[in-house]
Amino acid sequence: GYVTKLNAAAQTNAALAQKTIEEIIKTEKGPVFNLAAQIFNHTFYWESMCPNGGGEPTGKVADEIKASFGSFAKFKEEFTNAAVGHFGSGWAWLVKDTASGKLKVYQTHDAGCPLTEPTLKPLLACDVWEHAYYLDYKNDRAAYVQAFWNVVNWKHAEKCL
Template structure:
C-alpha cells in the first residue's frame, strides 16, 4: 500500500502544505534520460563557482555523491519494473512505497542534484529580472524578505535535506519548501520547482565545515541563477 511521506513542508507565501513538481527548463542535454543513467554534464566548470564553492568541494559532491546515487540506481534497476523509465517517472512511481525505498532515494537524489547544479551559475545572485522580481515582491513582500525567509528555512531544516523555491500552480504565487533527505517536490504535481539549495552536509562541509548559514547566504547572494528561475516560471 502506498504510504504518504510527511517530511515535506511548504513555508511562507502560499499557505498550503502539499508537495509537487515537474521536470525543469534547463539544457535538454543535461537532463537525465533513461537507464543506464549517466552523470549529467555540469553547466559550468568545477572551478567556476569559487570562491563560494571550491573546485574540490564541487568535485567531491558531483563526482562522488551525485555519481554514487546514479551508480546505485543503475544496480537496482534490473528487475525493478522501472526499466526504461526516466528519473522523474521513477521518483513519482516509487514515492511512498516501502518496498521501493532504495529506488526512490537514489532516483530522487539523482534528480535533485541535477536540478541543484542547474540552479547555480558563476556571478549569479543579486537582483532577478523584472518578471521574477514582481513575483518575489508579490509573494514575500520584498526581495529582502525573501532572503530572510530563504536563510531561515536553510538554517531551520533539521538534518539533511533541501530548500526549494517553488511556484504554486493554482495561485501562481511563490513559496519556499523544505524537504528531508531525498524528498523532492516532483513526487506530486501541485508545485513547479524553480531552484533549490542542497543543505546536506556533503554540500558545504569541505568549504564551510558546520557553518551552514554562511554557505546558504553565499550561494543565494552570489550563485543563484535567477535566469533558471525565470525559465522554469515560463512553464506556468
Template sequence: MKPTIDSTPTPLNRRSLFKLSAGSLLATWLAAPLGNIFAQTSAAPTSAPAPTGPYTLPPLPYAYDALNPSIDTETMKIHHDKHHKAYVDNANKLLADQPELAKLTPEELLKDLDKAPESIRTGLRNNVGGHVNHSLFWQMMSPKGGGEPKGELAEAINKQFGSFAEFQKKFDEAAMKRFGSGWAWLVLDDGKLEITSTANQDSPIMEDEEPILGLDVWEHAYYLKYQNRRPEYVTAWWNVVNWDFANSLYQKALKKD
C-alpha cells in the first residue's frame, strides 16, 4: 500500500486481473443517470442533470437535510450540487475530444491514467478521482446509519484491529493526520483490511486497493458547520456511516481479491 501524497502524475501500479472496485453497482452510479432508483423527498434533487459527456452527476440517495445534525443541509447542497458537479463537468470537458478514453469507466481510467495525454492527465486524475470518490461517499452515509458493522465485515475488523473501538481510533487518526485536503479510507488490499489516506481526490483504486469506507476531509465537506474543528466533524460522521453499504463493498471485494 502506497498512499499518494500529492496530485502530480505518478506511475501507477496496474494488475492485469484487477476488476472494478465496486462492481456493476458503482459503475452504474458513475456513468449513467439513475432516474428514480432512489426515492426522493421534497428536500432532495428530483432528477439527475442531463449528461453532457460520458459521466453524470448521480442524485443523492436521500434528502439534503437527511444527515442532520451530523452534516448540515447547506453543506450537503453545496457539496453535491456544486463541488461534485464541478468534478463531473470538468472531467467531461477534458474527455470531449478523447473518444477512446471516454469509453472507459471512471475506475478503468483512474487505474490506467498513463493512457491519457500528459497535458490532461493531472486534470483527469483530480476530476475523475473526485467523481469516483464522491459517488461512493454519498452511499457510504445514511440517515439510518451509525452504530457498528455486523457480519463478516465486523469479524474482519475485529480480527485485523483487535476491536471496533481500536479500528475507529486508527481511522480517526488517519483522518486527522491527513494534512490539507484528502480522504481517510478503509480498504481491502490483498485480502487484508488496511487504513490509509489519500491526498486531494486520489482514489485507493489507483493503488489497486478496494475501498470499503471513506471519509472526505476536504474543508468543503464540513467547514460551514464545524469551521476548523475537523475532530468534531469526524466524530459526528460516525453517526451516519452506512455499514450495510460498506459490508456490500466488502463482500464484492472478497470475491475479486
C-alpha cells in the first residue's frame, strides 16, 4: 500500500528519507505527495474515531465550536453537508485556522491534505472515498456520515487544538 510505496521511494532518495510525513506533504508534489498525504489522512481519520465516542464534545473543543459556528448543531450540519456533498473522492475536515483563531469545515479532494495550507491545523477527518463506506453502506454516503458521528473521538480533536 501507501507505506510500502513511500518507503520504496525513500530508499532511492536520501533527502526524502530524512523528512517526516508532514514535511513530505508540505514540500513534495505528484506521486510522493499522494502517498504521504494518504498515509497522514488515513492515520488521522483512524485517530478521529474511537469506541464509545460520539455525542457532543465538552471542554475547549465545545467552546471553540460554539464560538466558530454558533452551536454544535450548526457545526454538525455544516460538516455533514460538506462530507455528504463532496463530489467524488476526498476528505471532510474540522480544522483550526491559526490566522483567524476560528474553527472551520474544510474539504480536500483525492489525496488533498490541510497540511498544505500553512494556517490550517486538522482536528478531525472523515474519509469520503467510496472504499471507506461501500461494504457497509453501499452508495449511501449520508448514512455512513451519520454513523461517523457515533464514533467521533473528541479527546483527539481537543489534543490537536
